[in-house]
Amino acid sequence: MSEILDLVGIFVFALSGALMGVRKRLDVVGMAVIAEMTALGGGVVRDLILNVRPTAFQSSGYVLVPVLATAIVFFWHPHVARVMPAILVLDAAGLGLFCAVGTEKALDYGLSPLHAALLGVTTAIGGGMLRDVLAGEIPTLLYDRQLYAVPAMLGSAAMAALYTHDLHGWHATLAAAVLAFGLRIAAMRYNWRAPLARGVKSTE
Amino acid sequence: MSEILDLVGIFVFALSGALMGVRKRLDVVGMAVIAEMTALGGGVVRDLILNVRPTAFQSSGYVLVPVLATAIVFFWHPHVARVMPAILVLDAAGLGLFCAVGTEKALDYGLSPLHAALLGVTTAIGGGMLRDVLAGEIPTLLYDRQLYAVPAMLGSAAMAALYTHDLHGWHATLAAAVLAFGLRIAAMRYNWRAPLARGVKSTE
Amino acid sequence: MSEILDLVGIFVFALSGALMGVRKRLDVVGMAVIAEMTALGGGVVRDLILNVRPTAFQSSGYVLVPVLATAIVFFWHPHVARVMPAILVLDAAGLGLFCAVGTEKALDYGLSPLHAALLGVTTAIGGGMLRDVLAGEIPTLLYDRQLYAVPAMLGSAAMAALYTHDLHGWHATLAAAVLAFGLRIAAMRYNWRAPLARGVKSTE
Numbered sequence: 293m294s295e296i297l298d299l300v301g302i303f304v305f306a307l308s309g310a311l312m313g314v315r316k317r318l319d320v321v322g323m324a325v326i327a328e329m330t331a332l333g334g335g336v337v338r339d340l341i342l343n344v345r346p347t348a349f350q351s352s353g354y355v356l357v358p359v360l361a362t363a364i365v366f367f368w369h370p371h372v373a374r375v376m377p378a379i380l381v382l383d384a385a386g387l388g389l390f391c392a393v394g395t396e397k398a399l400d401y402g403l404s405p406l407h408a409a410l411l412g413v414t415t416a417i418g419g420g421m422l423r424d425v426l427a428g429e430i431p432t433l434l435y436d437r438q439l440y441a442v443p444a445m446l447g448s449a450a451m452a453a454l455y456t457h458d459l460h461g462w463h464a465t466l467a468a469a470v471l472a473f474g475l476r477i478a479a480m481r482y483n484w485r486a487p488l489a490r491g492v493k494s495t496e
Numbered sequence: 497m498s499e500i501l502d503l504v505g506i507f508v509f510a511l512s513g514a515l516m517g518v519r520k521r522l523d524v525v526g527m528a529v530i531a532e533m534t535a536l537g538g539g540v541v542r543d544l545i546l547n548v549r550p551t552a553f554q555s556s557g558y559v560l561v562p563v564l565a566t567a568i569v570f571f572w573h574p575h576v577a578r579v580m581p582a583i584l585v586l587d588a589a590g591l592g593l594f595c596a597v598g599t600e601k602a603l604d605y606g607l608s609p610l611h612a613a614l615l616g617v618t619t620a621i622g623g624g625m626l627r628d629v630l631a632g633e634i635p636t637l638l639y640d641r642q643l644y645a646v647p648a649m650l651g652s653a654a655m656a657a658l659y660t661h662d663l664h665g666w667h668a669t670l671a672a673a674v675l676a677f678g679l680r681i682a683a684m685r686y687n688w689r690a691p692l693a694r695g696v697k698s699t700e
Numbered sequence: 701m702s703e704i705l706d707l708v709g710i711f712v713f714a715l716s717g718a719l720m721g722v723r724k725r726l727d728v729v730g731m732a733v734i735a736e737m738t739a740l741g742g743g744v745v746r747d748l749i750l751n752v753r754p755t756a757f758q759s760s761g762y763v764l765v766p767v768l769a770t771a772i773v774f775f776w777h778p779h780v781a782r783v784m785p786a787i788l789v790l791d792a793a794g795l796g797l798f799c800a801v802g803t804e805k806a807l808d809y810g811l812s813p814l815h816a817a818l819l820g821v822t823t824a825i826g827g828g829m830l831r832d833v834l835a836g837e838i839p840t841l842l843y844d845r846q847l848y849a850v851p852a853m854l855g856s857a858a859m860a861a862l863y864t865h866d867l868h869g870w871h872a873t874l875a876a877a878v879l880a881f882g883l884r885i886a887a888m889r890y891n892w893r894a895p896l897a898r899g900v901k902s903t904e
Contacts, residue, residue, distance in 0.1 A: 313842075313897075314897045314900060316838065316842070316843065317843065317896065317900055318842050318843050318896075319843075319845045319893070319894035319895060319896055320894050320895055320896070320897065321841075321847070321848075321849050321850055321894045322841070322842035322843060322894075323897065325825075325841070325842060325849060326842065336749070340748055340749070343751065344751070345749070345750070345751050346749055349749055349811060349815045349818070349819065350811075350812075350815065352812070352814055352815075355814060355815065355818055365897065366897045366898065367897075367898060368898075369897050369898065369899070369900075370898075370899060425833060426829070426833065426838070426839060426842065427838065428836075428837065428838040
């Protein structure tokens with residue numbers, strides 16, 4: 293169950309990576325490379341910090357799903373771009389799931405709730421940051437003021453709180469994921485924004 | 497003692513990260529993300545290479561100090577920018593401390609003096625390079641010709657030399673840190689510069 | 701034997717890093733930093749994923765060879781640039797060797813053929829991607845459509861296939877390296893290119 297949801301998250305992040313490749317006029321190989329790194333980057337960093345061999349290098353699905361996503365974007369990308377709103381919804385689902393799964397795995401490996409939540413956020417935002425840096429851009433989440441990291445932080449904190457009260461298993465993971473997902477959707481829908489530092493004018 | 501100095505270094509690097517966030521008009525969340533990565537990046541890479549769980553994911557202070565630095569910059573950044581000369585001095589202190597502490601930790605884990613010094617330099621310059629890459633800029637230390645990496649190299653080499661002669665403990669660490677700090681300050685004060693490759697014209 | 705070939709690969713990648721430093725008008729320290737990271741980056745990431753201490757932090761040659769390459773470029777870079785075609789040939793040799801050696805090491809550590817090949821490609825392309833990101837550019841291999849990652853993929857796949865049939869040792873490694881090298885040379889010679897996504901116009 294959790295494995296399937298994880299692969300859904302990987303698929304969605306890979307789609308966003310491959311679409312970035314189209315926007316930057318990369319060829320199909322460049323698209324595949326950036327799709328793999330977007331989809332697997334956050335989880336690999338999480339596992340390196342936990343000092344275990346990354347899941348991405350043990351399960352075939354993790355490697356092949358981004359190839360599938362690249363093929364879909366390669367052949368049907370005008371349609372994929374047209375469904376960008378749907379992509380954003382799926383991306384929010386990936387964000388929610390990755391922060392919940394990442395936090396839970398960190399707690400399983402004995403990190404404190406604070407550090408587990410930090411690692412959950414890292415898992416959720418790492419791949420997207422890598423995608424943007426490789427594409428030569430400042431990571432979206434740093435300057436796009438619609439809340440992105442905050443939903444992941446709250447989802448990770450919720451996961452850590454549930455776990456600390458002995459509530460774990462896929463029900464708890466899904467609840468935390470849904471919380472982060474819902475907050476991200478609401479942030480986009482109602483344009484919730486984080487403030488700029490005092491005295492800094494918005495460029496918009 | 498060494499822990500306190502380490503946290504001072506983290507605080508100072510986090511300030512420089514958060515100020516970069518202000519310059520790039522990031523919101524408060526983007527500032528916090530870049531501050532955390534600037535402050536913790538070098539040490540995390542060091543610990544991954546040593547194959548141990550990163551200190552940043554075991555101590556609460558390491559995570560919370562960058563949040564504090566972000567809050568200070570968020571509310572008082574015009575003052576923080578005005579004290580930029582002071583920041584540069586503190587940054588030099590962080591550079592000195594991180595190269596000394598990093599080298600010592602690497603020697604404790606059995607690396608040769610050469611490799612320990614290399615890892616000390618990595619610890620000292622890693623976070624700042626990450627900060628600049630995330631902000632969409634070429635890392636300052638690569639093109640700003642005022643010596644930055646060289647003081648860290650000499651401080652790391654001094655630490656390795658002292659350690660090899662059975663001089664360790666915080667006195668030795670502090671001596672190596674002060675050496676690197678002093679060299680960096682002198683490089684800024686007297687505009688010490690590294691040469692360009694033969695025949696390359698400076699752009700200044 | 702394999703160690704010597706490995707150092708040749710490191711030397712060549714370091715040359716390409718130092719030459720990038722000249723192009724970006726970096727000083728000699730910046731050149732050395734980027735040369736080290738280009739030469740050692742791919743192997744360090746490989747070893748972190750395998751959860752072993754990076755070879756680069758255990759062997760002196762790995763650290764000193766990039767220093768030598770930097771010195772050569774520093775003093776004779778107009779000649780080095782004039783021999784750029786030779787560099788591209790050597791770079792192809794480095795690519796071939798790193799993908800073969802990387803895949804073999806991953807198989808030795810028990811990864812599946814699929815994952816070992818993925819890690820071999822990571823070893824081969826990782827350093828060059830790091831070089832380009834540090835220089836403020838989109839990694840060449842992502843947008844330059846002459847095949848670069850594909851030869852590494854085929855070389856890694858060949859290494860994995862040989863190994864699975866109990867053919868290993870330096871003969872097998874060299875055969876896989878030569879395959880990847882030959883394909884890369886042919887891709888440059890005959891301008892073999894990967895396709896863009898459907899409907900995307902080339903900018904050339």
